[in-house]
Amino acid sequence: QLQLQESGPGLVKPSETLSLTCTVSGGSISSSSYFWGWIRQPPGKGLEWIGSIYYSGSTYYNPSLKSRVTISVDTSKNHLSLNLSSVTAADTAVYYCARLALHFLFYYYMDVWGKGTTVTVSS
Amino acid sequence: DIQMTQSPSSLSASVGDRVTITCRASQGISNYLAWFQQKPGKAPKSLIYAASSLQSGVPSKFSGSGSGTDFTLTISSLQPEDFATYYCQQYYSYPYTFGQGTKLEIK
Numbered sequence: 001q002l003q004l005q006e007s008g009p010g011l012v013k014p015s016e017t018l019s020l021t022c023t024v025s026g027g028s029i030s031s032s033s034y035f036w037g038w039i040r041q042p043p044g045k046g047l048e049w050i051g052s053i054y055y056s057g058s059t060y061y062n063p064s065l066k067s068r069v070t071i072s073v074d075t076s077k078n079h080l081s082l083n084l085s086s087v088t089a090a091d092t093a094v095y096y097c098a099r100l101a102l103h104f105l106f107y108y109y110m111d112v113w114g115k116g117t118t119v120t121v122s123s
Numbered sequence: 124d125i126q127m128t129q130s131p132s133s134l135s136a137s138v139g140d141r142v143t144i145t146c147r148a149s150q151g152i153s154n155y156l157a158w159f160q161q162k163p164g165k166a167p168k169s170l171i172y173a174a175s176s177l178q179s180g181v182p183s184k185f186s187g188s189g190s191g192t193d194f195t196l197t198i199s200s201l202q203p204e205d206f207a208t209y210y211c212q213q214y215y216s217y218p219y220t221f222g223q224g225t226k227l228e229i230k
Binding site: 046047048049052060061062063064096100101103104107108109110111112113114115116 | 157159166169214217219222
């Protein structure tokens with residue numbers, strides 16, 4: 001059974017870089033049938049897609065975060081990573097990783113989610 | 124960006140009721156729409172993709188319909204475990220966007 005587990009510091013200082021890892025177990029991140037992504041949810045608010053990556057390294061980012069976001073994949077460790085630079089209090093959120101399954105052609109939907117990890121930006 | 128608008132934002136219903144949640148896209152998205160259920164303190168759970176295809180393991184009490192700009196999620200015979208927040212999400216174009224959520228509460 002596929003499982004995704006997010007990990008990383010729960011507290012990050014303003015202006016620093018938020019770094020998270022999502023470890024995939026029960027399946028291979030190198031599968032050609034899937035993309036992998038990051039989504040976040042500020043306290044009491046809705047969901048925001050951050051970006052997605054294919055195992056080959058192709059990435060798609062939300063333009064609202066693009067200048068600060070880097071998503072990468074390490075196939076040898078079967079995990080993906082998120083780096084978000086120059087964070088502010090507005091980046092405080094629960095961060096989720098998810099698998100995106102192929103629906104048709106190049107359209108992918110989120111089918112499996114990690115449990116999420118809470119990141120607070122504060123000095 | 125494609126804006127996704129859900130209605131209502133909140134809904135009160137009783138156990139056994141049938142409810143319908145609506146999601147409208149600001150432009151046509153064919154059937155590239157997903158629905159998620161989220162309970163407090165938990166990750167979203169995939170319910171439906173392709174507007175009407177049930178995710179594996181999801182009970183048939185959940186059903187989706189629609190195409191283009193207008194979509195619905197219907198939940199029949201509500202049980203206590205169904206009271207949660209529901210989100211729609213389009214995956215037709217980047218950036219992927221979510222509706223603001225519909226909170227389903229017990230009356």
